[in-house]
Amino acid sequence: xxxxxxxxxxxxxxxxxxxxxxxxxxxxxxxxxxxxxxxxxxxxxxxxxxxxxxxxxxxxxxxxxxxxxxxxxxxxxxxxxxxxxxxxxxxxxxxxxxxxxxxxxxxxxxxxxxxxxxxxxxxxxxxxxxxxxxxxxxxxxxxxxxxxxxxxxxxxxxxxxxxxxxxxxxxxxxxxxxxxxxxxxxxxxxxxxxxxxxxxxxxxxxxxxxxxxxxxxxxxxxxxxxxxxxxxxxxxxxxxxxxxxxxxxxxxxxxxxxxxxxxxxxxxxxxxxxxxxxxxxxxxxxxxxxxxxxxxxxxxxxxxxxxxxxxxxxxxxxxxxxxxxxxxxxxxxxxxxxxxxxxxxxxxxxxxxxxxxxxxxxxxxxxxxxxxxxxxxxxxxxxxxxxxxxxxxxxxxxxxxxxxxxxxxxxxxxxxxxxxxxxxxx
Amino acid sequence: xxxxxxxxxxxxxxxxxxxxxxxxxxxxxxxxxxxxxxxxxxxxxxxxxxxxxxxxxxxxxxxxxxxxxxxxxxxxxxxxxxxxxxxxxxxxxxxxxxxxxxxxxxxxxxxxxxxxxxxxxxxxxxxxxxxxxxxxxxxxxxxxxxxxxxxxxxxxxxxxxxxxxxxxxxxxxxxxxxxxxxxxxxxxxxxxxxxxxxxxxxxxxxxxxxxxxxxxxxxxxxxxxxxxxxxxxxxxxxxxxxxxxxxxxxxxxxxxxxxxxxxxxxxxxxxxxxxxxxxxxxxxxxxxxxx
Numbered sequence: 001x002x003x004x005x006x007x008x009x010x011x012x013x014x015x016x017x018x019x020x021x022x023x024x025x026x027x028x029x030x031x032x033x034x035x036x037x038x039x040x041x042x043x044x045x046x047x048x049x050x051x052x053x054x055x056x057x058x059x060x061x062x063x064x065x066x067x068x069x070x071x072x073x074x075x076x077x078x079x080x081x082x083x084x085x086x087x088x089x090x091x092x093x094x095x096x097x098x099x100x101x102x103x104x105x106x107x108x109x110x111x112x113x114x115x116x117x118x119x120x121x122x123x124x125x126x127x128x129x130x131x132x133x134x135x136x137x138x139x140x141x142x143x144x145x146x147x148x149x150x151x152x153x154x155x156x157x158x159x160x161x162x163x164x165x166x167x168x169x170x171x172x173x174x175x176x177x178x179x180x181x182x183x184x185x186x187x188x189x190x191x192x193x194x195x196x197x198x199x200x201x202x203x204x205x206x207x208x209x210x211x212x213x214x215x216x217x218x219x220x221x222x223x224x225x226x227x228x229x230x231x232x233x234x235x236x237x238x239x240x241x242x243x244x245x246x247x248x249x250x251x252x253x254x255x256x257x258x259x260x261x262x263x264x265x266x267x268x269x270x271x272x273x274x275x276x277x278x279x280x281x282x283x284x285x286x287x288x289x290x291x292x293x294x295x296x297x298x299x300x301x302x303x304x305x306x307x308x309x310x311x312x313x314x315x316x317x318x319x320x321x322x323x324x325x326x327x328x329x330x331x332x333x334x335x336x337x338x339x340x341x342x343x344x345x346x347x348x349x350x351x352x353x354x355x356x357x358x359x360x361x362x363x364x365x366x367x368x369x370x371x372x373x374x375x376x377x378x379x380x381x382x383x384x385x386x387x388x389x390x391x392x393x394x395x396x397x398x399x400x401x402x403x404x405x406x407x408x409x410x411x412x413x414x415x416x417x418x419x420x421x422x423x424x425x426x
Numbered sequence: 427x428x429x430x431x432x433x434x435x436x437x438x439x440x441x442x443x444x445x446x447x448x449x450x451x452x453x454x455x456x457x458x459x460x461x462x463x464x465x466x467x468x469x470x471x472x473x474x475x476x477x478x479x480x481x482x483x484x485x486x487x488x489x490x491x492x493x494x495x496x497x498x499x500x501x502x503x504x505x506x507x508x509x510x511x512x513x514x515x516x517x518x519x520x521x522x523x524x525x526x527x528x529x530x531x532x533x534x535x536x537x538x539x540x541x542x543x544x545x546x547x548x549x550x551x552x553x554x555x556x557x558x559x560x561x562x563x564x565x566x567x568x569x570x571x572x573x574x575x576x577x578x579x580x581x582x583x584x585x586x587x588x589x590x591x592x593x594x595x596x597x598x599x600x601x602x603x604x605x606x607x608x609x610x611x612x613x614x615x616x617x618x619x620x621x622x623x624x625x626x627x628x629x630x631x632x633x634x635x636x637x638x639x640x641x642x643x644x645x646x647x648x649x650x651x652x653x654x655x656x657x658x659x660x661x662x663x664x665x666x667x668x669x670x671x672x673x674x675x676x677x678x679x680x681x682x683x684x685x686x687x688x689x690x691x692x693x694x695x696x697x698x699x700x701x702x703x704x705x706x707x708x709x710x711x712x713x714x715x716x717x
Binding site: 050051052054055058182208209210211213214215216217218219220221222223225226228239240242243246247249250251252253271272273274276308310 | 435439632684
């Protein structure tokens with residue numbers, strides 16, 4: 001008797017719920033359907049604030065909120081206040097997929113910023129392409145994404161390594177030992193080390209790929225000592241690999257190390273006790289220590305809004321300038337129509353970013369970055385050793401990607417274009 | 427291959443496997459509770475240590491604080507949650523897993539995504555072109571001391587005998603005047619304190635972040651499963667076997683193959699010896715005694 005009643009009530013509950021859901025959906029379709037509508041501007045900011053990538057994602061979220069607040073103080077976009085859809089994806093790729101669908105189909109975001117790791121980007125990119133959603137990916141990454149709807153705002157491996165590796169060869173010698181995280185990003189970055197070594201008359205004398213779960217680097221340190229290189233390229237990723245720095249210092253391994261991954265993303269020089277990061281050289285487009293007035297003013301504004309924040313990482317600044325860049329493109333076309341904005345961005349744009357004056361390479365959807373070589377000393381002070389503008393070259397020069405003329409959603413890899421990058425040929 | 431490299435790496439790996447597993451082994455072996463929050467107990471020990479060291483405590487004192495904090499937490503959790511879950515294997519797994527998630531996110535909310543880290547003390551041992559962190563090598567004697575200490579506690583003290591009686595036959599033990607509730611609590615607190623000790627010992631040489639517990643979990647569970655039913659002997663034997671395999675393969679082929687070799691060993695041992703290494707020891711002993 002009671003069971004039947006509860007069954008009935010559950011059914012009626014479901015019916016009511018369905019009706020409400022249907023009504024909500026209908027409301028969405030009529031209310032926010034026209035993404036070119038002049039009523040509101042909604043930006044999707046899906047960045048990790050919990051889980052594995054919280055350390056890297058939180059500054060991205062913060063800097064996005066700062067950019068939006070600053071834009072709103074100046075009157076928003078096209079005279080409309082900017083609204084945000086900014087849930088926490090919890091470093092979970094399934095949640096990313098679900099939230100990306102929600103952002104596109106229910107929240108009708110006009111542009112989307114989402115994701116830290118390349119794995120996340122590749123998880124949501126098919127959804128983005130299918131819906132022709134304007135998407136900004138801001139992490140420094142392995143490079144090669146030629147996608148009509150994706151704008152890669154971070155420096156690529158070729159740009160990051162291309163700034164630090166020649167500097168290392170010039171100052172320390174030509175024998176390189178690479179240690180890299182054993183997954184897509186690390187493998188492709190190691191390929192780029194080989195390509196760049198070849199271009200700079202240097203040799204990779206040893207390579208070790210280290211699973212992301214490894215926390216014990218005793219044997220890796222011994223292997224480096226045995227190979228006796230002039231410098232190490234350390235392309236390590238994640239919290240487990242951060243243990244390497246304490247261990248190499250305590251083992252007395254003092255060969256100079258170059259990197260494209262540590263410090264600028266996970267601010268290891270702030271978290272670890274000196275001298276763990278002594279003599280580490282990084283090629284990045286941003287660290288908060290950049291001594292220019294423009295950057296120091298930006299840093300001040302950031303910490304004024306987020307007094308308890310830990311660090312402003314590379315990705316955070318990429319979110320910041322690309323949101324401002326999007327706003328300018330929207331003002332230029334006079335609407336938030338995504339296809340029009342993409343077309344506008346593809347004509348290129350000069351951008352005044354905290355790192356310096358940089359520019360968008362329209363046909364490949366990547367940035368020419370102001371790349372610097374940063375050095376960390378034994379007291380963990382950061383100095384700038386070298387500085388140059390480096391464009392994205394792989395897609396624009398080697399592959400010949402041109403999104404103004406051809407629609408594409410491909411990721412190209414160096415092994416298809418360079419003999420040195422193809423490890424199977426050795 | 428340099429022989430000293432191999433020796434030091436073995437010491438390092440043996441200590442890691444034993445210390446990762448020992449708290450789990452005590453709680454599982456003595457109480458039948460699979461503590462899926464074991465990694466997070468280790469994390470609490472590491473946080474206790476690092477936070478006290480950052481507050482100015484000398485490292486050994488900070489480590490003692492780390493152990494104490496984890497033991498107290500173990501006591502509170504046993505009294506409030508775990509004691510309801512004895513003889514409910516699957517329920518205890520779900521509950522302790524949830525505890526682990528709560529601890530991870532709780533620490534993230536309380537202390538942020540990262541805290542300032544402590545550096546590794548004691549410098550290095552240099553030999554020829556090579557060198558190895560002294561601290562990491564010294565973890566081997568520490569692991570052996572822990573195993574020795576547990577052996578004494580569980581076989582040579584009255585507490586140990588009561589604890590084992592409680593595990594073997596709680597009804598009879600209770601009839602003979604053993605306060606079995608107290609024995610369970612005490613055993614759980616010892617297991618928690620051991621997890622805390624592991625966290626304290628690795629705090630200066632690993633990255634202390636809320637999610638660090640997961641880096642211990644694989645070694646811990648593999649060691650317990652490979653070891654088999656006898657807690658102390660099992661942990662020692664699996665530490666020895668897995669430590670050797672890991673050191674040799676890592677040294678010859680790199681870290682990736684070290685991990686693969688360790689997991690393959692676990693699969694082979696479980697397939698061939700369903701009662702783990704101690705099961706093998708037992709059957710050999712029975713055969714010898716039978717003859």
